Amino acid sequence: VCTSRFWFNYRHVANTLSVYRSVKRLGIPDSHIVLMLADDMACNPRNPKPATVFSHKNMELNVYGDDVEVDYRSYEVTVENFLRVLTGRIPPSTPRSKRLLSDDRSNILIYMTGHGGNGFLKFQDSEEITNVELADAFEQMWQKRRYNELLFIIDTCQGASMYERFYSPNIMALASSQVGEDSLSHQPDLGIGVHLMDRYTFYVLEFLEEIHPASQTNMNDLFQVCPKSLCVSTPGHRTDLFQRDPQNVLITDFFGSVRKVEITTETISLDSDSAGFESKFPKDELAIEPLRYAEQLPVAQIIHQKPKQKDWHPPGGFILGLWALIIMVFFKTYGIKHMKHIF
Amino acid sequence: MAAPLVLVVLVAVTVRAALYRSSLAAFISERVEVASPLNAWKRVVEGLALLDLGVSPYSGAIFHETPLIIYLFHFLIEYAELVFMITDVLTAVALYLAIQDFNKVVFKKQKLLIELDKYAPDVAELIQTPMEMHYIPLKVALFYLLNPYTVMSCVAKSTCAINNTVLAFFILATIKGSAFLSAVFLALATYQSLYPLTLFAPALLYLLQRQFIPIKLKSKSFWLYTMQYAALYLCSLVVIICLSFFLLNSWDFIPSVYGFILSVPDLTPNIGLFWYFFAEMFEHFSLFFVCVFQINVFFYTIPLAIKLKEHPVFFMFVQIAIISIFKSYPTVGDIALYMAFLPVWSHLYRFLRNIFILSCVLIVCSLLFPVLWHLWIYAGSANSNFYYAITLTFNIGQILLVSDYFYAFLRREYYLTHGLHLTRQDGTEAMLVLK
Numbered sequence: 001v002c003t004s005r006f007w008f009n010y011r012h013v014a015n016t017l018s019v020y021r022s023v024k025r026l027g028i029p030d031s032h033i034v035l036m037l038a039d040d041m042a043c044n045p046r047n048p049k050p051a052t053v054f055s056h057k058n059m060e061l062n063v064y065g066d067d068v069e070v071d072y073r074s075y076e077v078t079v080e081n082f083l084r085v086l087t088g089r090i091p092p093s094t095p096r097s098k099r100l101l102s103d104d105r106s107n108i109l110i111y112m113t114g115h116g117g118n119g120f121l122k123f124q125d126s127e128e129i130t131n132v133e134l135a136d137a138f139e140q141m142w143q144k145r146r147y148n149e150l151l152f153i154i155d156t157c158q159g160a161s162m163y164e165r166f167y168s169p170n171i172m173a174l175a176s177s178q179v180g181e182d183s184l185s186h187q188p189d190l191g192i193g194v195h196l197m198d199r200y201t202f203y204v205l206e207f208l209e210e211i212h213p214a215s216q217t218n219m220n221d222l223f224q225v226c227p228k229s230l231c232v233s234t235p236g237h238r239t240d241l242f243q244r245d246p247q248n249v250l251i252t253d254f255f256g257s258v259r260k261v262e263i264t265t266e267t268i269s270l271d272s273d274s275a276g277f278e279s280k281f282p283k284d285e286l287a288i289e290p291l292r293y294a295e296q297l298p299v300a301q302i303i304h305q306k307p308k309q310k311d312w313h314p315p316g317g318f319i320l321g322l323w324a325l326i327i328m329v330f331f332k333t334y335g336i337k338h339m340k341h342i343f
Numbered sequence: 344m345a346a347p348l349v350l351v352v353l354v355a356v357t358v359r360a361a362l363y364r365s366s367l368a369a370f371i372s373e374r375v376e377v378a379s380p381l382n383a384w385k386r387v388v389e390g391l392a393l394l395d396l397g398v399s400p401y402s403g404a405i406f407h408e409t410p411l412i413i414y415l416f417h418f419l420i421e422y423a424e425l426v427f428m429i430t431d432v433l434t435a436v437a438l439y440l441a442i443q444d445f446n447k448v449v450f451k452k453q454k455l456l457i458e459l460d461k462y463a464p465d466v467a468e469l470i471q472t473p474m475e476m477h478y479i480p481l482k483v484a485l486f487y488l489l490n491p492y493t494v495m496s497c498v499a500k501s502t503c504a505i506n507n508t509v510l511a512f513f514i515l516a517t518i519k520g521s522a523f524l525s526a527v528f529l530a531l532a533t534y535q536s537l538y539p540l541t542l543f544a545p546a547l548l549y550l551l552q553r554q555f556i557p558i559k560l561k562s563k564s565f566w567l568y569t570m571q572y573a574a575l576y577l578c579s580l581v582v583i584i585c586l587s588f589f590l591l592n593s594w595d596f597i598p599s600v601y602g603f604i605l606s607v608p609d610l611t612p613n614i615g616l617f618w619y620f621f622a623e624m625f626e627h628f629s630l631f632f633v634c635v636f637q638i639n640v641f642f643y644t645i646p647l648a649i650k651l652k653e654h655p656v657f658f659m660f661v662q663i664a665i666i667s668i669f670k671s672y673p674t675v676g677d678i679a680l681y682m683a684f685l686p687v688w689s690h691l692y693r694f695l696r697n698i699f700i701l702s703c704v705l706i707v708c709s710l711l712f713p714v715l716w717h718l719w720i721y722a723g724s725a726n727s728n729f730y731y732a733i734t735l736t737f738n739i740g741q742i743l744l745v746s747d748y749f750y751a752f753l754r755r756e757y758y759l760t761h762g763l764h765l766t767r768q769d770g771t772e773a774m775l776v777l778k
Contacts, residue, residue, distance in 0.1 A: 312394040314414050318589040322414070325582065333524055 001082060003114030003123045005038035005074070010053070010194040011185050013041045015113045015155060015201040017063035018055045022208045023109065024067075026256030034085055034100055036072040038124065048192060055197055055205070071098050079129045087140045104145035109153070109254040113201065116156030118179055119164075135165040142168040149242070151254040155200045157182040160236040172219065172242045172249070176200030176226075177233035184232050199231045211251050213258050219246035347481050348439060352432050355488035359431070362498045363424050372499040376712050379672035380609045381407050381536065384423070384500035387416055401595035407603045409535055410587035410596055412502060427497050430508045435484040437511035438683055441518045442480040445656055445687070448518070448553075450476065463762030469755060471690050479686050487683035491709075496676035503676030506535050510680060513539070514659065517546045520553045526575035534583050537604050538666040541644045545662055547572055548648065549655035558652055607633055607671045612730055614712070615673040616738060619731040640669040650753075657752055660684045664745045668738055675709075678741070685748075694751035697743055704740035708733050 002016040020035055041053050042064045053064035072081055084090050085100050102108055114121055120128040141147050152173040154162050159175030166173065176183040176198065185195035186202045197205075203226035211217060223237050223246070239246050252258045362368060371377060372384060380386065390406030390413065393399070400406040400413070419426050453470060456462055462470075487493055496503055513528035525546055532539035547569060548558065556564050587596060603609070610618045617636060624632060643665050651658040660681060667677030711733050718725035758765075 312397070312417075314417060314590055315592070318414070318586065321586050321589060322411075325586065329524070329527055333521060 001036040001077070001110070001112045001114075002038060003036075003077065003112065003121060005040055005077075005124050007041070007044050007046045008194055009038075009114070010041055010192070011197050012113045013037055013039070014053055014055045014063060014196050015198055016111065017053055017068065018197070018201065018205050019111045019153075019208075020068070021063050022205060022211075023255055026208075026211065026252060026258075027213055028255075028257045030067075030069040031097070032257070033069070034071050034098070035069065036077045036082065036085075037070050038077060039070050039073040046193075054189065054192065069097070075124070077124055079123050079127050079133070082123070082129065083133065083137050086137045086146075088144060088146060100146070102146045105148050106146070107149045107151070107254050108147045109151045111153045111155075112162075113155040113198065116154070116158055116162065118158050119161045121154070121156060121162060131162045131165040134162060135167055138166055138171060139168045142170075149244075149249075149253070153204075155183055155198050159183065160238075163238050166238070166241060169241055170243055171238075172246065173238040174222065175236045176231070178236050181233040200226050200233070200235060203230060208251075208255065211255065213252060213256050215250075215252065217251045219249040219251065222251060348436070348484055351481065351485050351488055352435065355431065355435070355494075356428055358489070358494060359428050359497050360424075362494065368498050371495050374495070374499065374713065375612055375716070376614050376675055377495050377499040378501050379503075379613050379674050380611055381604065381672045382502040382506070382674065382676075384502070387412065387502065388420070391416060391420060399591060399593065399595055401591075401593075401599040404603075404609070407600055408502060409600055410590040411531075411534070411583070412505070414590060415505075423500055427500050427504050430504045431488060431493060431497050434504070434508045434511040434680075435488045435683075437508070437515045438487055439480045439484040441511070441515040442483045442687055444515075444518045446476045446479060462759050465763050466759050469690075469759055469763070475690070479689070482686035482689075483683055486686055487679060490679045490682060492675035492679040492682070496674065496679060501674060501676055503674050506532065507676060507680045509535065510539060510542075510663070513542070513546070517549055517659075518656070520550065522550050522572050523575055525550065526572060527579045530576055530579035530583055533580060534587075536670070537601055538640060538670050541641055541662055541666065542659060543573075543576060544644050544648045545651075545655045545659040548652055548658065552653075552655060604671055605633070605637060607636075609672075612716075612727065612734075613672055613674065614734055614737060615671065616669070616734065617671050619727065619734070622727075636669075637671070640666065654752070654756075657688070660687075661745055661749060664741065668741050668745075688748055688752065691748060691751040691755055694754050695747050696750075697747050701740055701744050701747065704736060705744070708737040708740060712737075 002012045004012040016035070016037060020033065023033065024030070041047060042051050044050075051064070052062045055061050055063045072085075085098070088100065090099055100108075112121060114123070116122060119131045121134075122128050138150065138152075141150075147170070149170045150172070152163060152166075152171060154174070155176040156162070158177060158179050158181065160178045163171075163173035163175060164179075177200075184199050186197045186199050188195045204222070207222065207225045219239075223235075226235050228234050242249075250258075362371075378384065386405050387408055390400030390408065393402075393406070394413070394417075416423070416426075449471065450473060457470070493504075509528055509532045513525055513532055516524035516528050529539060529542060529546060532542070550572060551558055551565065551568060554568065556562070556568055558565060584597075588594060607617050607621060610622045612618050620632065620636075621629060644662065647658055647661060651661070663684075664681040667673050667681060670677065712730075715725055715729045715733055719727060719730050
């Protein structure tokens, strides 16, 4: 998500497009990417090289080409649309490309860049999203089982404030700067006249360039990217909500779409009972125990169930008293002689 | 007389059933003129839902009904429409029977006074005959059931209809002469909305009259009977309130119901006079003005009791009218009740002076209420002053109606005893003026 517009925020668009390209390179298809951009750079009248958006690399890598699919462009990038995409509360007329069609086995990467402050991120210079809103959106996603694990990367000033309020499980967050610090941009391009990238994303991209679908690099390496000497701001990260050890989390779990394919020469007969099927697995298989949703965190602790609605009934004493009174009034008015007809 | 009554009832039930099924039902239940914070159906449903969730319905500022209503609707909530239609029918039948009896009493009294030669010789045309009085009960039932105000109130399922039923039964019990039942129903009516307390005086006067106890302050039997009736009334009230305690095992309902009626915290616009005034008032003075406004409701009882002690049923009518004009959250359902009595005084027709202007004012204001509401709230081209102006005009119309009937009644009484052609001391024609 790029939350800025206007020519001087070129670098945010370039950031986003560069991450988009890396993620596509590592195997995630456009149908699985929701790209939100102001998209006013390539055809901006101030762009000396129209129909292009350059990132840092050699100043010659055009990250805006024929195969960039922007899902939410220009004025559609709003806080409301962003939250609707995350939580899935989308009007039925929305096309599939604009929806986040994730389920409880999906790992989601969210990359946001723009202008931010302590606890908020500015959208399109007219509205803001707060860290509380974002945390609540993620909680909604958790409760609606819209993610398995979530990696949240933010490259803005005081970015660490945006992940302070998360409380849903299985979220890992990275930010380009701590509260009180500004994220700085990388060097400008004198030909284009604006800064082309932000420092943090520049170094993250440099890091990502070495990743290929089979690499075993884990998250701890990503946390080391862009130390203070290079980035001037102190990047931060948050892993306390995450179940697995970051050491064991592969970069490609989030940035790429890697299928574990085992080629076997044996024939496996698929029986109707699954117990028999699992026992036929070859023993030297990479032992991944299937991550069941329920085991990750006790559901009852997270999803606070409403107590079962008990119907209220008026107390017996009241009913007795009321009807006794009514009968007394009746007999007082009409005389006691009717009593023998009733009983 | 039963057959025409049944016909009227059937027509009324059909009209209500038809409206329930139409799309107007939702529109009407939203109208502020029909549903006030005290008796809106939405709030009853909300209160019962809160109770199912284990929360006391009086804990917020939503629910202001009494525990007996909770009990009633707890079992009947699915049949709400039937309940309201039945209450309307019961009210109409009760009023029918009451007025039938009242006519007999009036006729007897008239006969007695004629035989005692209390009437002037030339007032033959003012005497009520049984022929013209024959259809009055039917007209009363008709006026109540087919009054657009009642129909709207029923379609909106406002619990004002239940209050009207209790009041109608109270009137029936009083006119039949049963002090015990009358006290019980009056206690129920007071328990539900505080203001029928003022109806204690006319009921007492009627029962005294019926027992032929003269109303003299020194008379022992007068005080004895008054004490008896007051004791019956207060005991039933206390018993009902204590019984309501046992429904939810808390006294929460007292501030929610009576505190709410008396202190008027909710200033949603309605057809009454309280909301605008208190919306503009500074906090500093609001207690003072709340007291003033509430005293205004109760205050008219004493002078009216002194003036109308011979005519307690008319007093009751005027009192009900005053309650529905000056109460803190009036709705059109309250108005429908006293309007149902108008046929009883149809013999006053020749003395009424403002019929045309009154009917115009009332009809036009009723039609303008939704128009100005729409202009104020939805179109934004009017403001609350417009709606308040219509409220004021409507209430002035009602007050004019009541005072017109009051004057006509007193004038007729005067003519009955002094003859139709009034002359002053020197023989010229005199005019009767209400001072």
